Amino acid sequence: MRFKARRAYVPGLAALLVAAVAGCSAGSGDDGSAGDAKPGETTSATAAQPGKYRTLREACGSVPRSTLRDLLPGAASLPEDQQEKAYQGTAAVTYDTDRRVGCSWKADSPAASNQLVIDVERVVSYDPAVSDDTRAQEVYAKKEAGANIAPATPSTPSTSSSGTPGASGAPGASDSPAAPGPQTVAPSATLSGTPSTSASGGATAEATATEGLEPRVLDDLGDTAFLDDVLARSGSAAQHRTVSVVFRTSNVIVTVRYTEQPALSTEVPDSKELQDKARGLARTLVDQLNE
Structure with a gap:
């Protein structure tokens, strides 16, 4: 009878121990396992999504040789070894090439000196509630705010019945070229x-x-883009013009800066030509990002 009673007791004790262990497992969350998720929690569901781009391509090799020949006409007259060096460019010094890369090129000719610089930044948000794209848009917005971008305000109708500039108040009206507002x-x-x-x-x-x-916002490059155009003079040197095109695609921001300084101080670099070339290169870089 005692042997049978003991056999009946042991299974009952085992069942009690199993129930106790199961209860502890269900209530414990100290090890950070799935058991610490509480009903109604949406932490993982609301975490911001990472950006589209996780790496960056090498900057100096991103500009086609044909484009460099067009942007750096002076390089064609250099000796072959110097020409090759000019087309290779100089890589920017960065500490993380998955976060930022850049390259610069320069070539002189009897007519002018040309310089090209590209900068590519992959923006990462360290705030789990803010996506990489949102953070990149914030960084881009600061760049645009720092440029000479005219505010997008409705223009005054040019069909004013009065030809008096004071009456229409239209800045830069075509009927008053002698005194642009x-x-x-x-x-x-x-x-x-x-x-x-x-x-x-x-x-x-x-x-x-x-x-x-x-300087203006562009609607044909990436997600958002703008162009800046600056003509300046350094001392008695010739005027030099720098056209900058900045665009954002997802969490990557690209800046293209193209500068020309004529050899003669009386010459002024052509704005349209430089803008067309800078925008053409920017489109090439957009296409590369979309590959």
Whole structure:
């Protein structure tokens, strides 16, 4: 009888121990396992998504040789070894090539000196509630705010019955070319580079020539993009123009800077030509990102 009683007791004790262990497992979350998820929690569901891009391609090899020949005409007249070096470019010094890369090229010719710089940044958000794309948009917005971008305000109708500039209030109206308003000059002041000579006919001609080429937002590159155009003079040297095209695609921001300085101080780099070349390269880089 005692042997049978003991056999009946042992299974009962085992069942009690199993139940106790199961209860502890269900209530424990100290080891960070799935058991610490509580009903109604949506932490993993609301975590921001990572950006589309996880790595970056090498910058100096991203510009086709044919494009470099077009942007650096002076390189074609160099000896073969120097020509090859000019086309190879100089890589920017970075500490993480998966986060940022860049490259620069420069070539001189009897007519002008040209320089090209590209910078590629992969933005990463360290806030789990903010996506990489959102953080990249914030970084891009600061760049755009720091450029000479004219605000997108509705233009004053040009069919005003009054030809008096004061009555219409239209800045830069075509019927008053002798005295363009400051609103017209403001976005193109960096284009002309000579705001102090606005009283001269040359400044008026420059403002007319750059109409439609002022710093502006672009709608045909990546997710968002803008173009800046600056004409400046350093001391007695010739004026040099720098066109910058900045665009964002997902969590990558690319900057293209193209500069030309003529050999003669009386010459002014052509704004449209430089803008077309810089935008052409930017489109190539967009296509590479989409590959």
